[in-house]
Amino acid sequence: MASNMASKKDIRLITFDLDNTLWDVEPIVARAEKTMRDWIRAEHPGFVARFDFREFSRLRHAVVTERHDIAHDLTALRTEVLRRAFVEGGYTASEAEVAAVNAFDVFYAGRNTVEYFPGALEALTVLGRDFRLCALSNGNADIQRVGLGHLFSGHFSAASVGAAKPDPRIYLAALAASGVTPAQAIHVGDHPEQDIAAAAGVGMRTVWVNFTDQVWPDLPPADAEITGFDELVPVIRRLAGV
Amino acid sequence: MASNMASKKDIRLITFDLDNTLWDVEPIVARAEKTMRDWIRAEHPGFVARFDFREFSRLRHAVVTERHDIAHDLTALRTEVLRRAFVEGGYTASEAEVAAVNAFDVFYAGRNTVEYFPGALEALTVLGRDFRLCALSNGNADIQRVGLGHLFSGHFSAASVGAAKPDPRIYLAALAASGVTPAQAIHVGDHPEQDIAAAAGVGMRTVWVNFTDQVWPDLPPADAEITGFDELVPVIRRLAGV
Structure with a gap:
């Protein structure tokens, strides 16, 4: 009992997924794509006259199929x-x-213009006083440009690690860089497999962000679930035993 | 006579102004500003409701007055x-x-989407076979993003040097980095004082780019003048004695 308490109090690192955990990503990407297409229309009218934008999906499919290196x-x-x-x-x-x-x-400027879920920045600010915070994502948000540079000590992304969640390498890289064991870390994310099962798989504790009333799938449950950011600080404190 | 010929054949570096020498900059900046304001309207509607865009000129004046460091x-x-x-x-x-x-x-993506004067890229490509080429500008174009990265060995800008043309330091920095004497270098630019008089002042030869039928002011003339990029290669070869 006493040793369990001591272990609980040793949480040092909290990792956060970004897209759909700290903000709703779909409208951001849709708006950024529209802005980019408007920009292309304005800056490259000759190109637009010769190219049908509906071809983008064919090109995207071709690139995803051919370029496994990226x-x-x-x-x-x-x-x-x-x-x-x-x-x-x-x-x-x-x-x-x-x-x-x-x-x-142009796309990227829009992609990094995010609207945080209510209470997200406040919760991160409070947690940043007691814990090391780190981003751990498959997407390409820039933590400086979205305004998290002063709160997060780093960002491990699928691009920087070369593997995407649920691959354990991205979690192990964040743990190694922070010098903590899996038992000293909590991961917060929205995706049952990529965030919760994957983090649990390397031995981290987990908080499932469920803001859209999803049904939990047939997987071992997260250590905690939150339905709004006002719940995060007390949940983390409970898991950390402080 | 013989030593003069030898000296003429020793031209090794050609430096180029960018804005209004390789492209017409005013419509590019105007279009990039418009695109940026459209982007602000789309991405930051709450801000737009509270801020009058006409205030930008007041803010710009305040920043220019107060921030001599930048x-x-x-x-x-x-x-x-x-x-x-x-x-x-x-x-x-x-x-x-x-x-x-x-x-x-968003502004910067547009600012680097330039339309070269006819024949400019062709002339640079030909000259790049025989001479080291370098950008030397007061503006903030990015030589990689405008598509000159493969042609130019460097870019000395007012921002990187900390002084603007006609200050001789920007010319001296380009000469020093290229390891050439002023007599081994030719500068090509559109501005009588900032480009021609300033480059001549440090001992470089000069080519005045005059595509808009300007009248030469009361200054010592450039070594050559061109009214289109088709004239540049023969003019440089003549100055270089090759």
């Missing part, structure tokens, strides 16, 4: 799709490279 | 103006910082 790097994937589109629209290789990088940048 | 860095200036605008629009310091960086990125 499969986990959403920035590289998206830029490659754009590059191929500009080539199909009649641009030279170097023109297409330049246009793709600039178009991606 | 006077030569157009990227820093523009981002600071945006940051102050978001603060005036009710954002917290960190929200404003994030919004300003993302808004600047």
Whole structure:
């Protein structure tokens, strides 16, 4: 009993998924894509006259199929799709490279303009006083640009690690870089397999973020579940035994 | 006579101004600003409801007056103006910082989507076979993003050097980094004082780019003048004595 209490009090690291855990990602990506297409229409009217935007999905499928080397790097994937589109629209290789990088940048500015779930930043600020916080995601959000740079000590992403959740490597990299054991860490995320089962698989404790009234699938349950960010600080304190 | 010929044949470096020398910059900046404002309207409707865009010119004046430390860095200036605008629009310091960086990125993607003057890239490609080429500008174009990365060995800008043309330091930095004497270098630019008089002042030869039928002011003339990029390669070969 006493040793169990001591172990509970030794939580040092809390890792957070980003997309759909700290903010709703679908409207952000949809809006960023629209902005990027508007930008392409304004800046590259000659290209637009020759290229049908509906071809993007075919190009995306081709790139995902052919380029396993960049499969986990959403920035590289998206830029490659754009590059191929500009080539199909009649641009030279170097023109297409330049246009793709600039178009991606417009997308990326929107992709990092997020609206946090209510209470998310407040909860992170409070937890940051007692715990090391770290992002652990499959997406390509930039923790500096979304305004988390002062709160998070790092970001382990599918692109930076070269493997996507539920692969345990991304969790193990965050633990190793933070110098903590799995038992000293809690992962917070929305996805039953990628976040909860994967983190539990390496020995971390888990908090399931369930803001959309999902039904838990046929998997071992998370250590805790929250339905709003006002619940996070007390839940973490309970799991940490403090 | 013989030694003069030998000296002429020793041209090794050609430096180029960018804005208004390789492309017309005013429509690019105007379009990029419009795109950025459209982006702000789409991504930050709450801010737009509280902030009048006409206030940007007042903020720009205030920043230019107060922030001499970033006077030569157009990227820093523009981002600071945006940051102050978001603060005036009710954002917290960190929200404003994030919004300003993302808004600047949209501007910057457009600012680097340039349309070269006819024949410019062809002339640079030909000259790049025989000479080291280098950008030397007061503006904040990115030579990689505008598609010059493979042609230019470097870019000395007012922001990177900390002084703007006609200050000789920006020219001296390019010469020093390239390991050439002023007599071994030719500068190509559109501005009589900032490009031609300043480059001549450090001992470089000069080519005046005059595509808009300007009248030469009361200054010593350039070594050559061109009215289109088809004239550049023969002019450089003549100056270089090859």
